[in-house]
Amino acid sequence: MDEELNGAAPDPGEDADDGPYDEAVDHELLAELAAVMRPRLEPPPQVLDAARQSFTWRTVDAELATLTHDSLIDAGPVLARSSGSPRILTFEVAAVQIEMEVEAATSGHRLLGQITPPAEVDVALRSGEVGSGEVGSGEVGSGEVGSGEAGDGEVGSAAARSDPLGRFVLPLPDGRPLVSVRCTFADGSAVETARVRV
């Protein structure tokens, strides 16, 4: 605390010409700086538009599985930077856990998933950018093009079904898509993962 307090005032020995620390002078300079800088710090309009538009992506008809582990962040910087280790994402809600690995292959990227407890469910990949109708490649291999009941700019881009062990594979669009995976259970209930860029 002492250090912080001392740090608040310039060391008088360092440059005597500054005179004693005067907070009012700081506020004056800050106000002047704010007048010059504030307009320049305004985010581009499209950034704010996208933020507003994202409200249409609210998931109201499924339970949201939040991201509880991302190897990019949680495995530590060394592992995260190692291109040899795949990215692992874990999403959880209530008793359901969805673990996914991003598999990079020359033929395209895929999501390898595992639902726990294991269940045969319909899985659908959703991708797209907020505020635009744009989606990544709709080419989905063995999957099928999903329905477009999602929010503005969001389009279901692949669908599949998990095997009895709860494993599934979904093709990923090119680039760095923002995706979520929706799992629909036999009783009609659904769990959807948080969106994440992969």
Add this chain to the structure above:
Amino acid sequence: MIAHSCVTVVAPRHARSDRRWAGRVDQSEVADTVRRAAAGDRGAWDAIVEGFGAMVWAVACGYRLGPVDAAEVSQTTWLRLLEHLDRIREPERLGGWLATTARHESLRLLRLRGREIVTDDETRFDHGPSYEPTPEDLLVDRDRDRALWEVFARLPPRCRTLLELVIIVAPPYAEIAAALDMPIGSIGPTRARCLKLLRRMLATGGVTDVAEGR
């Protein structure tokens, strides 16, 4: 360095001066707005974006992200809020939550791009070179403004980011502490040091150079 600053070099013509900057929204009002947005009130959501959009953007820009990446971080941060609207434990501290989330999402994106910065904090906030004045900047007719802008651009990156956030949010700067991952108690002293540096640079360089350049 690939990174470019996403600070607008040219001030927009129609910059708004009546914006309710992050932190200037009454705290009880924030909590209520979060609750209304969680209940589906789109106007409440827009008000949150209006209040905190610039702060989220500034945090992303401070992490050496260019405009495209910063836009992605901003978008992901807002989606994260959307996902957590009804489960934020202390909605009155929304600003800090958003700043922390923007910091995490910046880090995630940096790592996703495989260019995570592992050196010290000073370089972590390098804005890159785009503080160069543009022809439009040279038309700014107020010498003092121009000098201030030019000198500000030469400040160490961490000073720039901190002062940008100080301009955008109000005391007690919980958002800044969250965004820069530093103790709230050291924000004031750091701010004072950065302003002192700025003042000294103005006295020795900025104004004089501008005057002589005429």
